[in-house]
Amino acid sequence: MNLNPFADLPAFVQKEMEKINEKIAPFMKKASKFALFSFPLIVLSIMNLAILIFAAPYEENMLITIIIYAIMGAVGMALSKESKIRRKEAEKVSIDYIINRIKQSEFATEQMKQKYISLIKEKPITAMQRFTEFLQDERRRSLY
DSSP: OOOOTTTTSOHHHHHHHHHHHHHHHHHHHHHHHHHHHHHHHHHHHHHHHHIIIIISOOOTTHHHHHHHHHHHHHHHHHHHHHHHHHHHHHHHHHHHHHHHHHHTOSSSOHHHHHHHHHHHHHOGGGHHHHHHHHHHHHHHHHHO
């Protein structure tokens, strides 16, 4: 099992991907922590609320327990939302890095730079693929 997702890429592309990973690592670490804690909180609160509301007989102190589980669910959902926000920040940082790297290229023509930048801005989901293509085109130009 290969743990490096960039192992099949050429060394010059791997180097750039590692730089991107260094920039987004803090965001992804926090996003992972938030997601890790949010899921159990949400599941636990939903299961217990469902049991309390639909299956358990009504008791006077039940309202406090329902409120506690509702708060747990709300905290879990807030952590989940924060995780999504951190992931979007990581995506923005990586796209900003890619665009700046393309702009700073010494070997690419202005037309080539604009082409790749506009492709990345139009479809950010394909940014890594387009960046890899750019790096390969840049490499070919630098060898001539």
